[in-house]
Amino acid sequence: MTFQKRAHKILELLETYGEVEIRQLATKIGVSEVTVRRDLTSMAANGLLYRTHGGAMKISDVIKPVSFANKAEVNLKAKDAICKRAAEDIAEGDVIFIDCGSTAFRLCQFIKNKNIKVITNSLPIVNELQHSAVTINLIGGEVDASRQAIHGTMALEHISRYHADKAFLGVDGITAEGLYAGSEYEAANTLAMAAQTNCTYMLCDASKIGKTSYLKFNNLSIVDILVTNYNGPELNKFQSKGISLSPVTV
Known part of the structure; x- marks a missing residue:
C-alpha cells in the first residue's frame, strides 16, 4: 500500500475516533508499527495531524474537545x-x-x-x-x-x-x-x-x-x-x- 493510501486511511480513522494509537492503526491498515510511526511523523510535519506520545490526534481536536462517544x-x-x-x-x-x-x-x-x-x-x-x-x-x-x-x-x-x-x-x-x-x-x-x-x-x-x-x-x-x-x-x-x-x- 502506498503512503498516500495509508495516509488517507489514517485520516479516515482520525475522523472517526478523534485520537488513535499506533498499534490500532497498524492493525486496521495492515502494516507494521514502524511504518505507522514513519507515516505519522511525515503527516505531522505536513500539518495533517497532531502527533502524540502513543499515536495521533486530529488537528482540530487539539483545540476542540473530542465527543464523549x-x-x-x-x-x-x-x-x-x-x-x-x-x-x-x-x-x-x-x-x-x-x-x-x-x-x-x-x-x-x-x-x-x-x-x-x-x-x-x-x-x-x-x-x-x-x-x-x-x-x-x-x-x-x-x-x-x-x-x-x-x-x-x-x-x-x-x-x-x-x-x-x-x-x-x-x-x-x-x-x-x-x-x-x-x-x-x-x-x-x-x-x-x-x-x-x-x-x-x-x-x-x-x-x-x-x-x-x-x-x-x-x-x-x-x-x-x-x-x-x-x-x-x-x-x-x-x-x-x-x-x-x-x-x-x-
Whole structure:
C-alpha cells in the first residue's frame, strides 16, 4: 500500500475516533508499527495531524474537545485495567468525585456493588450507576452536549460545597511540567475537585503520558497517585515530583 493510501486511511480513522494509537492503526491498515510511526511523523510535519506520545490526534481536536462517544471507544483495554486497579482503593462508605473523562467513566463497572457516594458532573456516569448500590450526587450547571458533562460557575460552586475521600480524574495530557486540558471548563472542574478531596487519583492511559494539548492548567502538585499502563522513562520524573505510581499491565 502506498503512503498516500495509508495516509488517507489514517485520516479516515482520525475522523472517526478523534485520537488513535499506533498499534490500532497498524492493525486496521495492515502494516507494521514502524511504518505507522514513519507515516505519522511525515503527516505531522505536513500539518495533517497532531502527533502524540502513543499515536495521533486530529488537528482540530487539539483545540476542540473530542465527543464523549468517540473518546469512550479508544484504548478500552487500558482504561479498564486502570479503573479496575483504582476501584480496589475505594472502600465501603467512601465519598468520591469522578470527573467527566472517558477513562473515569470505565470506573463505573467496578463500583456498582459498593455502598459509596459518587459526586460527578458526567451524565453517562449518572446513567451507568442508576439502580446500583451507589448513591449519586449530580453536579449542577450548564450541559455540554458534546462532552455529556456539566460545567460552569454553578458547577464550581456546587463542587466547593462538598468534600470527598478520593477524587478520580483524567486529563488530556500529563508531563513532568504539568497537566493539560482541552478546555478551560474541564480544567476548572479538575482543579475544583482536587481542592475538595483527601487524595487525588489521576487515571491516564499510556497515550496521555508525555502529551501536551491546548491548555496547561496546573503543575503536578494536585496529583497524589497516578494509575497508568505506561511503563517508560517519564515515570521517574513523576516520582521525583512526589507522585505515587500505581502501574497496571494490559
